[in-house]
Amino acid sequence: MAGASDDRIEKQDRLARVRHEVGADALVLASHEAVSWYLEGVRTHVSLAGPPVLAVRAEAHGDVLFVADNEADRLIAEELLPEDAERVVRVPWWIPPAVVAAEQPGVVEAAVASQLRAARAPMMPAERARYRSLGHETAETLTDVLGRVDPAQTERAVAAVIAAELIARGIDPLVVLVAGAQRGGFRHPLPTAGVLGDRAMVVVCGRRDGLIANATRWIGASVDEEPLLGVERAFLDASAPGARLDAAFEAGTAAYARFGFDVDEWQRHHQGGPTGYAGRDPRATASTTDLLVENQAFAWNPTAPGVKVEDTMLRTAEGWEVLTIDERWPSVEYEGQRRPVARAYGAS
16 A cells, blocks of 8 residues: 555545534544545445444544454454554444444534545545556456357346456455346346346446446447437536536536437436545535545446446546546547447457
8 A cells, every 4th residue: 555654644634624624523434435535445344235344533632443343353454554453442243333433522424424525535646546456457357257248148147257357356346237138228237137138238336445446338239329428528528626516417417418318318317426435425416516626536427228338537637537447448539538339249
């Protein structure tokens, strides 16, 4: 974790500003995204569906980590930085660590959710390096697996191989969706025993070092991708540092009609938004007023029946950097940026 110490000092400063803003002596971090962000990407889970096994009480005079006793030895040996291991308080396994962390006066995470999102938004160098590695390996996984599939395979069989390949790379498969040709109308297609057919969609959200890479790929028959790429570009152009998230959302959703889609198409599925330590941090809507910043990650995912585009991108001072990229995947250039298109079965 090169640069982790420098990053941690900056994160402590950011939380100190939040404490000052709300007049609190302590902040209690209890979500996967907040704890993993603050502790440099530690794995906060045992069950992917369960709550974090530790919580952090960030105080002016130092941090205290409340850790489930049955997880403490492993976390100290394998996950925590040395300075954090010295600040562990063991909590009986039957008491949630967040409950103990909040027993003394302080502000709980939910009360400062927007401020903590703002603290997480600008990614620092070590975080960006970890995210680039994760994004590239996630995209590589999709290229490798989908280059071997055929139309007769089932959605579940493809999902199983993708999940296995992600795990082999140290990536937790938080989401693996597969839609064969008969299920192209579903926006969140959990895999079934149905076959891929002539055109299929695969969606993954993979987590490593606390960060989540989101990507969508199509295999089989090609369709006209350009109209949806135009909608995506509207989201990207509006997601400039200094803009508000609700304004970027409005600009992107308004583009559906301009590119020939139904004016209400955006209402049929969420459109994505900022990402990082949460799949969407937050999911963009007309009422999310977060201020966008430089070095912030995004995963916009405009979609319509039978088409969808999604990649994890970083908005830098130079413009957009696609993180979930593999040069082996077929792409087209759209307004100066390479964007993925459907890959034919058996294409090398």
